[in-house]
Amino acid sequence: MRQPRRAIVITLVLGLALGAGLLVGTVTAQSGKPLALGPLPPVPVPRDNPMSSEKVELGRMLFFDPRLSGDASTSCASCHDPQKGWGDGGDVSRGYPGTQHWRNSQTVLNAAHYTKLFWAGEVTSLEGQAVAAATGNVAGNGDPMMMEERLRQIPEYVRRFKAVFGTERPLIGDAWKAIATFERTVVSKAENVPFDRHVKGDARALSDDARRGLALFSAKAGCIQCHSGPLLSDESYHSLGVPKSPVFEEDPLRQITLRYQHVSRGVPEPVYRTADRDLGLYYTTKRDEDRGKFRTPTLRELKYTAPYMHNGVFFTLEEVIDFYDQGGGNEPGKSPLLKPLKLTVQEKKDLLVFLLSLSSDQPITVPAPRLPDYAVLK
Numbered sequence: 001m002r003q004p005r006r007a008i009v010i011t012l013v014l015g016l017a018l019g020a021g022l023l024v025g026t027v028t029a030q031s032g033k034p035l036a037l038g039p040l041p042p043v044p045v046p047r048d049n050p051m052s053s054e055k056v057e058l059g060r061m062l063f064f065d066p067r068l069s070g071d072a073s074t075s076c077a078s079c080h081d082p083q084k085g086w087g088d089g090g091d092v093s094r095g096y097p098g099t100q101h102w103r104n105s106q107t108v109l110n111a112a113h114y115t116k117l118f119w120a121g122e123v124t125s126l127e128g129q130a131v132a133a134a135t136g137n138v139a140g141n142g143d144p145m146m147m148e149e150r151l152r153q154i155p156e157y158v159r160r161f162k163a164v165f166g167t168e169r170p171l172i173g174d175a176w177k178a179i180a181t182f183e184r185t186v187v188s189k190a191e192n193v194p195f196d197r198h199v200k201g202d203a204r205a206l207s208d209d210a211r212r213g214l215a216l217f218s219a220k221a222g223c224i225q226c227h228s229g230p231l232l233s234d235e236s237y238h239s240l241g242v243p244k245s246p247v248f249e250e251d252p253l254r255q256i257t258l259r260y261q262h263v264s265r266g267v268p269e270p271v272y273r274t275a276d277r278d279l280g281l282y283y284t285t286k287r288d289e290d291r292g293k294f295r296t297p298t299l300r301e302l303k304y305t306a307p308y309m310h311n312g313v314f315f316t317l318e319e320v321i322d323f324y325d326q327g328g329g330n331e332p333g334k335s336p337l338l339k340p341l342k343l344t345v346q347e348k349k350d351l352l353v354f355l356l357s358l359s360s361d362q363p364i365t366v367p368a369p370r371l372p373d374y375a376v377l378k
């Protein structure tokens with residue numbers, strides 16, 4: 001009895017999805033063919049860090065707490081401001097005081113759905129990402145033992161860590177777990193996203209121009225070759241030949257950070273001498289063909305997350321579309337998937353309207369929490 005009934009349910013669900021013209025599935029493609037677009041599945045949660053509302057609340061506080069940085073000046077929210085699309089609003093991010101960052105501050109929105117984080121996919125979990133951010137010397141520049149001691153001198157945190165993790169005193173590793181848990185709640189909800197409502201069968205969710213834009217995205221403009229699946233990312237690496245950002249020539253602190261990255265990531269001397277930009281995936285693989293390759297980002301919530309690309313060189317989506325229309329940049333090693341598109345003015349507009357339909361009707365924000373005070377504890 002049970003098997004057939006499940007088969008009927010599955011057939012029904014598949015039928016409904018196909019009826020809407022799309023299949024809903026896991027976030028990234030397993031093989032060649034692009035995975036169909038559709039609403040995001042539930043957020044993946046690691047077995048050793050289950051969700052709870054108390055942990056989310058603790059994570060929210062820690063995300064906003066500047067004491068999780070070297071000089072207690074720079075919280076996660078300093079560079080991932082919910083009011084600025086969970087980035088910092090700049091082309092290239094601000095840095096820890098005394099430094100400037102070298103990459104665009106990515107949005108935290110939907111980051112929980114990636115299996116690889118950062119512009120070039122350098123870490124594979126939100127827990128691992130949080131410690132990298134809080135200790136990285138152009139971001140939080142914090143020492144883990146010092147940050148842990150601070151948490152232990154804040155009675156409300158002592159109480160909350162005990163309630164959530166069962167420890168007598170806060171452990172810094174649990175702080176990253178709580179922050180990751182909070183980030184797993186910072187995701188798009190299908191009912192607020194016009195495109196997702198369309199896939200779920202709301203015939204009025206998309207305008208005619210957005211529908212034409214969807215068709216272009218999936219065929220003539222070829223965007224779906226890389227921006228596929230519910231996250232609109234194949235989570236693979238490609239070089240688009242994005243233009244250099246002028247800030248590295250203008251600002252010595254940015255130039256220093258760029259060179260520091262080359263050295264600390266172990267690029268060979270001849271490459272250090274000549275490289276004038278972010279080498280992307282090359283830092284991890286040291287293979288020449290990986291220079292300038294970056295992880296395909298999601299296209300969800302773009303309405304709120306300008307400027308765009310790893311170095312924020314494009315301030316508007318119109319600029320991004322013009323860039324793709326020209327076939328991308330002129331760098332050696334550019335992806336063969338990019339070709340001049342010859343889009344008409346109307347087609348560019350349609351594509352833009354479709355991209356905007358992937359954003360929530362209202363920005364996703366959370367209020368900044370009241371942060372608990374220090375007290376001298378024995």
Ligand code: HEC
Pocket residue numbers: 063068074075076077078079080093094095096101103104105106107108111114116117118119120126129130131133134138139140179183
């Ligand atoms: C000084 C600014 C700054 C601070 C502070 C900062 N970040 Fe970031 N964040 C960035 C930048 C810039 C990137 C992209 C870095 C890269 O690709 O190397 C990033 C990337 C990320 C990503 C990856 C998103 C994606 O799509 O892969 C997450 C998640 C994130 N930060 C969370 C945090 C958390 C949590 C904290 C606090 C512990 C934090 N950040 C602190 C600037 C900052």
Ligand code: HEC
Pocket residue numbers: 217221222223224225226227237238239240242294295296297298299302305307308309310311317320321324325335337338351355
């Ligand atoms: C060859 C794979 C590929 C194709 C095809 C492609 N993209 Fe991208 N897209 C990427 C990658 C990789 C990035 C990040 C590049 C970087 O930062 O250097 C990106 C970045 C973007 C961004 C910026 C997102 C952000 O948060 O900064 C937008 C918008 C975008 N693409 C839209 C499109 C559209 C529209 C099309 C079709 C006209 C398209 N893409 C085709 C791979 C691709």
